[in-house]
Amino acid sequence: MIKPIIAANWKMNKTVSEAIDFVNRMKKFVLGINDREVVIAPPFPALYPVGAVLKDSGMSLAAQNLGAYKEGAYTGEISARMLVDVGCTHVIVGHSERRTLFGESNEIVNAKIGMALQFGMRPIVCIGETLQDREAGKTFDVIERQIKEGLNQVAVYDIGQTIIAYEPVWAIGTGKTATTGQAGEAHAFIRQLMEELYGKGPAGRLPILYGGSVNPENIGKLMAQPDINGALVGGASLDVETFGKIVTF
Numbered sequence: 061m062i063k064p065i066i067a068a069n070w071k072m073n074k075t076v077s078e079a080i081d082f083v084n085r086m087k088k089f090v091l092g093i094n095d096r097e098v099v100i101a102p103p104f105p106a107l108y109p110v111g112a113v114l115k116d117s118g119m120s121l122a123a124q125n126l127g128a129y130k131e132g133a134y135t136g137e138i139s140a141r142m143l144v145d146v147g148c149t150h151v152i153v154g155h156s157e158r159r160t161l162f163g164e165s166n167e168i169v170n171a172k173i174g175m176a177l178q179f180g181m182r183p184i185v186c187i188g189e190t191l192q193d194r195e196a197g198k199t200f201d202v203i204e205r206q207i208k209e210g211l212n213q214v215a216v217y218d219i220g221q222t223i224i225a226y227e228p229v230w231a232i233g234t235g236k237t238a239t240t241g242q243a244g245e246a247h248a249f250i251r252q253l254m255e256e257l258y259g260k261g262p263a264g265r266l267p268i269l270y271g272g273s274v275n276p277e278n279i280g281k282l283m284a285q286p287d288i289n290g291a292l293v294g295g296a297s298l299d300v301e302t303f304g305k306i307v308t309f
């Protein structure tokens with residue numbers, strides 16, 4: 061059994077005080093909940109103070125991105141070691157917004173996953189096809205390439221630390237959720253590919269999250285799919301009552 065993971069990706073939203081207020085108010089929703097993991101990914105400036113509030117709350121801290129290099133002359137970058145130092149246990153890697161708006165290739169994603177694992181953080185690796193890919197019948201090709209190239213250096217013993225988030229790009233922030241059939245099919249494909257690459261045991265323990273317009277109304281149905289082990293939530297994670305409903309689905 062894989063423990064479900066519900067992760068909030070705030071993207072470029074919330075100041076430090078707004079972030080602290082959110083996590084303080086979030087505590088009542090996670091109190092006594094042990095059968096799922098809640099992860100909060102605030103923007104960089106809020107990581108340290110939010111991490112302090114999250115201590116012993118049962119929620120985990122994630123960054124939304126990390127540098128591909130260990131340290132040195134990389135102006136504006138933030139290293140894995142710095143993230144661990146402020147309490148991050150998870151880090152989102154290769155979100156489609158990073159891929160499309162900031163030119164992150166599978167090679168860069170691969171280097172970042174390596175950094176995260178090297179420093180003991182669980183990478184939440186985002187993959188997914190665009191509408192154009194889907195309409196051209198290339199969904200599985202794209203996913204396969206993102207996995208093979210993105211996880212290129214991930215050893216079998218690191219798979220236990222890795223999390224995959226399947227996020228069809230056309231479903232992100234659009235209000236268009238993949239149908240449970242579409243999501244279920246993609247998740248089953250990912251699981252099968254991971255079995256081929258890493259073996260049944262490790263692939264069977266890999267959490268595969270769904271992301272793309274998850275909300276309190278659709279979370280139950282999505283989570284009922286056998287290969288969906290959690291959700292990466294953007295827009296609906298910004299309001300504490302709404303995210304609270306998702307977490308307690």
Ligand code: PGA
Nearest residue numbers: 232233272273293294295
């Ligand atoms: P959304 O974003 O829930 O607003 O669609 C999901 C994501 O980008 O991770």
